[in-house]
Amino acid sequence: xxxxxxxxxxxxxxxxxxxxxxxxxxxxxxxxxxxxxxxxxxxxxxxxxxxxxxxxxxxxxxxxxxxxxxxxxxxxxxxxxxxxxxxxxxxxxxxxxxxxxxxxxxxxxxxxxx
Amino acid sequence: xxxxxxxxxxxxxxxxxxxxxxxxxxxxxxxxxxxxxxxxxxxxxxxxxxxxxxxxxxxxxxxxxxxxxxxxxxxxxxxxxxxxxxxxxxxxxxxxxxxxxxxxxxxxx
Numbered sequence: 521x522x523x524x525x526x527x528x529x530x531x532x533x534x535x536x537x538x539x540x541x542x543x544x545x546x547x548x549x550x551x552x553x554x555x556x557x558x559x560x561x562x563x564x565x566x567x568x569x570x571x572x573x574x575x576x577x578x579x580x581x582x583x584x585x586x587x588x589x590x591x592x593x594x595x596x597x598x599x600x601x602x603x604x605x606x607x608x609x610x611x612x613x614x615x616x617x618x619x620x621x622x623x624x625x626x627x628x629x630x631x632x633x634x
Numbered sequence: 635x636x637x638x639x640x641x642x643x644x645x646x647x648x649x650x651x652x653x654x655x656x657x658x659x660x661x662x663x664x665x666x667x668x669x670x671x672x673x674x675x676x677x678x679x680x681x682x683x684x685x686x687x688x689x690x691x692x693x694x695x696x697x698x699x700x701x702x703x704x705x706x707x708x709x710x711x712x713x714x715x716x717x718x719x720x721x722x723x724x725x726x727x728x729x730x731x732x733x734x735x736x737x738x739x740x741x742x743x
Binding site: 524552554556561562563564565566569611613617621622623624625626627628630 | 669674675676677678679721728729730731732733734735736738
């Protein structure tokens, strides 16, 4: 089946720093990728839709200047959490959509901001 | 707003059958999916219904009634490895998924 990777799997950073998370589709091309956020024992919340070659579309309430998304190629989307604060600590999950409109999820990145 | 409600927790024993319900209220509806997620892991796709009725995939089946805005996931011959969280998700358009509140399934020996 299709494989989506995320890097890093875990990251710990100091408050005020920026963190970049990569999402790659390893064996297929994805013009659309999605970024989700999940708090412990909670549901996945869609943050934004990432489209290759164009600006990301953010969900209501998600700060686009806080969560920068770049989809520079058909296999890579990046999420940068700028000036991270402890409340940004969460599990960030990406998904990539295949040409058959199936979504495949990455393994997630656990961000801890001290 | 949009909401997908699920029971928070379900318990069952090995070999049993369990049903996880999902009622939804969304701005758009293009299908209902079910995902399994083990702690700390990625959601994995289980089943999908775009039309009313029952879809069967091995030990897992999923049902949809669009007129009732309701669906369920049926897990048969439960195994210990089925202990996980299960989420329903509605495709609200352009493949955007809105996830349910999640159900934690605990399977005991």
